[in-house]
Amino acid sequence: MGVLSSIIEAFNDIEVRLKFVMFNNDIIVAAEVPGMNTDRRNLVPEKLHPNIVHMQARLLSDYLELITYCQRILENVGSPDTARFEESCTMVLSYIWHETPALIPVPEDIFIDIHRELSLQRYMISQPYR
Numbered sequence: 001m002g003v004l005s006s007i008i009e010a011f012n013d014i015e016v017r018l019k020f021v022m023f024n025n026d027i028i029v030a031a032e033v034p035g036m037n038t039d040r041r042n043l044v045p046e047k048l049h050p051n052i053v054h055m056q057a058r059l060l061s062d063y064l065e066l067i068t069y070c071q072r073i074l075e076n077v078g079s080p081d082t083a084r085f086e087e088s089c090t091m092v093l094s095y096i097w098h099e100t101p102a103l104i105p106v107p108e109d110i111f112i113d114i115h116r117e118l119s120l121q122r123y124m125i126s127q128p129y130r
Contacts, residue, residue, distance in 0.1 A: 008126070010066045015115065
């Protein structure tokens with residue numbers, strides 16, 4: 001398997017694992033936000049089982065390792081996408097660790113955003129190999 005194939009496979013693995021954690025372990029729960037339209041909710045983490053916390057920490061560690069490697073590649077080739085790649089990674093990291101409240105209705109919407117960002121990251125890292 002080539003370098004790009006390995007990187008893409010790692011992104012795919014991260015996405016599958018994140019989807020599993022989000023939809024099978026109730027990491028994210030919707031909470032009403034006072035003064036907001038009732039169609040919008042503020043998503044906050046609930047207290048998690050230690051096994052889920054471990055899965056989340058491992059996912060975070062693997063994702064950080066992957067994006068650090070990808071950032072080095074983009075920097076080494078002088079990619080114009082380096083800053084946008086970092087922004088995209090920051091957004092995904094905030095969803096993995098819930099560093100910032102996400103003002104979107106349901107976990108499905110969150111996952112659509114995550115999928116979009118991970119797809120963008122896969123695209124940007126593939127550019128130096130084309």
